Amino acid sequence: MKKLIFLLCMLGSMQAMAQQPFVANYDENKVGNFTLPNPLKKTDGSLIQSVKDWEIQRTYWLGLYEQYMFGKMPKKKIAQSYQLISKTNIMAGKATQYIWKLTFAGKYDVTVLGVLPNVKTKVPVFIGLNFCGNQTTSSDPNIPLFDKFTVCNNKPDYVNNKGQESSRGSWSSRWQFEKLIAAGYGSITIACGDFEEDKADGYLTGVRSVLAKELGLQADEWSANGAWAWGLNRTVDFLEKIPQIDAKRIILHGHSRLGKAALWAGVNDKRYAAVISNESGEGGAAISRRNYGENLWRITNSFPHWFYKDYKNYAYKENDLPFDSHILMSLIAPRPIYIASAVGDQWSDPKGEFMGGQQAEAVYQLYGKTGLGKNDFPALNTPVGQQIRYHIREGNHDINAYDWDQYIDFANKLIK
Ligand code: GCU
Numbered sequence: 496m497k498k499l500i501f502l503l504c505m506l507g508s509m510q511a512m513a514q515q516p517f518v519a520n521y522d523e524n525k526v527g528n529f530t531l532p533n534p535l536k537k538t539d540g541s542l543i544q545s546v547k548d549w550e551i552q553r554t555y556w557l558g559l560y561e562q563y564m565f566g567k568m569p570k571k572k573i574a575q576s577y578q579l580i581s582k583t584n585i586m587a588g589k590a591t592q593y594i595w596k597l598t599f600a601g602k603y604d605v606t607v608l609g610v611l612p613n614v615k616t617k618v619p620v621f622i623g624l625n626f627c628g629n630q631t632t633s634s635d636p637n638i639p640l641f642d643k644f645t646v647c648n649n650k651p652d653y654v655n656n657k658g659q660e661s662s663r664g665s666w667s668s669r670w671q672f673e674k675l676i677a678a679g680y681g682s683i684t685i686a687c688g689d690f691e692e693d694k695a696d697g698y699l700t701g702v703r704s705v706l707a708k709e710l711g712l713q714a715d716e717w718s719a720n721g722a723w724a725w726g727l728n729r730t731v732d733f734l735e736k737i738p739q740i741d742a743k744r745i746i747l748h749g750h751s752r753l754g755k756a757a758l759w760a761g762v763n764d765k766r767y768a769a770v771i772s773n774e775s776g777e778g779g780a781a782i783s784r785r786n787y788g789e790n791l792w793r794i795t796n797s798f799p800h801w802f803y804k805d806y807k808n809y810a811y812k813e814n815d816l817p818f819d820s821h822i823l824m825s826l827i828a829p830r831p832i833y834i835a836s837a838v839g840d841q842w843s844d845p846k847g848e849f850m851g852g853q854q855a856e857a858v859y860q861l862y863g864k865t866g867l868g869k870n871d872f873p874a875l876n877t878p879v880g881q882q883i884r885y886h887i888r889e890g891n892h893d894i895n896a897y898d899w900d901q902y903i904d905f906a907n908k909l910i911k
Contacts, residue, residue, distance in 0.1 A: 517793050520786050521841055529784035529814055534825040534858050549861055553826055557762065559817050560826075564778075566717030566803035568763050569710035569725060574600050577733055583637050589613060590676045592635055597733055600709045603702060605689035606639055607730060608632065610672045611681035611739050619744030619768075619910060620681035621902070622730065624723055624753045625666070626693075627658065628686050633672060634664030643700075644692040669750065671899040678903045680746075683734065687753055690726035691719045695800050702726065719800045720778075723753065724760035731766050744768050744910050748902065750894040751843075752801065755779035762826035768910050769831040771902055772824075773894045776843030778802065780834045780851045782820050784813045788844040820847075821854030824883070828855065829862035831909040833884045835898055838875060839891035846872060852883045859883060882909070 520526065534556070535543040543549050561567050580594040593609040608629040612618055625632055628641025642657040652662035675682050687693060691701030698704055702722050703714040717725075727747065735742040747767040749757025754775025761770035772780045777789040778801065792810035795802060809816050824832055834852045836845030852867050859866040859882050866883030873879045878886040878901050888897050 517790075519788050519790070519793070519842065521788065523787075523846075526785045526787050531782070531784065531819055531821060531854055532817060534822045534855070535861070543861070546861055549858065556818060556822055556826060560759075560762070560823065561803075563809070563816060563818075564802055564806050565724070565759050566715075566721050567712055568717070568721060569712050571709065571711045573706065573709050573729070575729060575732060576601070577736070580606070580639075581637050583635065584613075585610070585635060586673065586676055590672070592633075592637065594629075594638065595733070597730065599702070599706055599729070603705050605685055605726065605730075606641075607683060607685050607733070608638060609681060609683050609737075610676065612676045612679055614679065617741035618679060618681045618739060619741050619746065619906065620683050620734065621675060621746045621748055621906075622683040622727065622734070623748040623750070624687040624727065624756060625670075625684045626687065626753065627653075627666065628662065628688075629684060630658050630663045631666040632664075632670040632684055633667055636663070638663070641686050641688070643686070643688045644694055644697065645686065645688050646693055668896065669894045671896055674896065674899050674903065678907070680903065680906065681740065683730065685726065685730060687723045687726075687756070691722040691800075693719065693752070693800075697800060698722070715804060718802050719798075720752075720756045720759050720802065723756035724763060727756070727760040728764040728766075731764060735766075742766065744906075746771065746902075746906055746910060748773060748894075750774060751776065751779075751892065752798070755801070758823055758827075761830075761832075762823060765830075767830065769833070769906065770827050771833040771835070771905075772848075773835045773898060774837055774840050774843045774848075774892055775834075776840075776848065779843075779848075780820050780824065781844040781847035782850050782854075783809075783816065784819055785844060785847040785850070787847055788842045819854075820851035824851055825855040825858035828858040829864050829882065831882050831884070831905065833902060833905050835885070835894075835901070836887040837890050837892060838887055839889070843892065845887050849885055849887075852880070852885050855883060878904075 578596045583592045585592045595607040627645040627647035630638045640658040691697045698714045746769045748771035750773040754772040795807035856866040864882040867880040870879040
């Protein structure tokens with residue numbers, strides 16, 4: 496009886512907590528105590544000692560991520576065709592801009608933007624989704640204006656779900672095409688909303704519904720993050736067919752919500768040579784068990800479509816989850832991973848993102864690699880680590896020229 500009363504009280508206080516306006520904690524003394532699951536611990540309690548055993552364990556973790564957090568990743572192959580829409584010489588002959596249309600199962604199209612350096616050898620490329628349409632990445636007038644729902648739709652640059660001329664290049668600082676071309680890299684991007692519009696009912700018109708039959712999955716068996724990650728991975732299928740691209744040197748990146756999608760894409764597809772999580776925060780690189788900044792309750796209430804439907808049940812019960820972000824990042828091993836934070840973006844919990852990388856170290860070591868190594872949380876604008884790299888820069892939630900300088904340097908050292 497006592498137990499029952501206790502349980503009812505607990506339930507009551509949890510409900511009350513859920514109804515109160517959310518106040519994020521930014522006090523290190525209140526992050527709470529927790530024990531992180533050991534990525535190398537098998538279900539029988541023994542510890543993994545070899546890469547061979549880790550590869551088996553990896554599949555087990557991947558299954559748990561599908562089951563608890565992101566939903567299933569479609570395994571079925573789908574017919575895919577592509578068409579070149581336009582090809583433009585840009586940057587005074589230093590690069591070519593391509594617009595391709597990718598078609599899935601003959602009925603679902605997405606538009607891919609590619610900017611490739613004009614060189615004779617195959618080039619490494621960065622690939623990442625964008626928030627508000629390909630036209631925001633550059634002011635070039637040949638890029639079609641995106642005409643589906645995006646998170647920018649409350650801005651004057653968007654009218655009735657269509658990006659206006661004024662939206663061209665509005666986020667070019669996040670893409671830094673000139674910098675990339677000068678360093679010998681190409682860049683590939685697609686609007687995330689081309690795979691699924693970023694809203695609660697976005698699945699109705701996205702790949703989760705339109706391609707449900709072909710993919711053999713119902714919309715509620717996966718998530719928006721799943722759809723975005725799937726889209727990235729199918730774009731890699733296409734990039735493998737482009738002769739100018741070195742498909743062994745594709746570097747995946749994502750900012751914020753699209754950083755979460757990038758991590759999920761990167762663990763599901765080993766073809767990425769490296770993965771970059773830029774301020775991916777809660778549901779991305781940050782340890783969820785830390786009560787700091789955004790938390791699992793807040794994210795699953797604000798963005799229910801991002802995760803598998805049962806994930807919200809772990810709100811204020813993060814300790815019951817079988818994993819945390821360090822295990823997601825362990826699944827990238829031994830490939831290089833870069834985790835980046837900004838001091839003005841405490842919502843994403845920089846320390847939690849660093850800790851996620853730190854706790855993935857053991858798996859990198861199994862492959863004979865040093866991740867963050869023995870580094871403590873670094874000073875501002877001071878990247879640390881080797882196969883797992885980390886920086887916290889000055890400034891706010893964004894991906895900017897400083898970040899790109901570090902990513903190019905990282906790729907030069909570890910990929911080129
Ligand atoms: C919100 C959300 C974050 C997300 C961010 C973004 O702030 O709470 O989880 O990363 O949007 O995508 O910019």
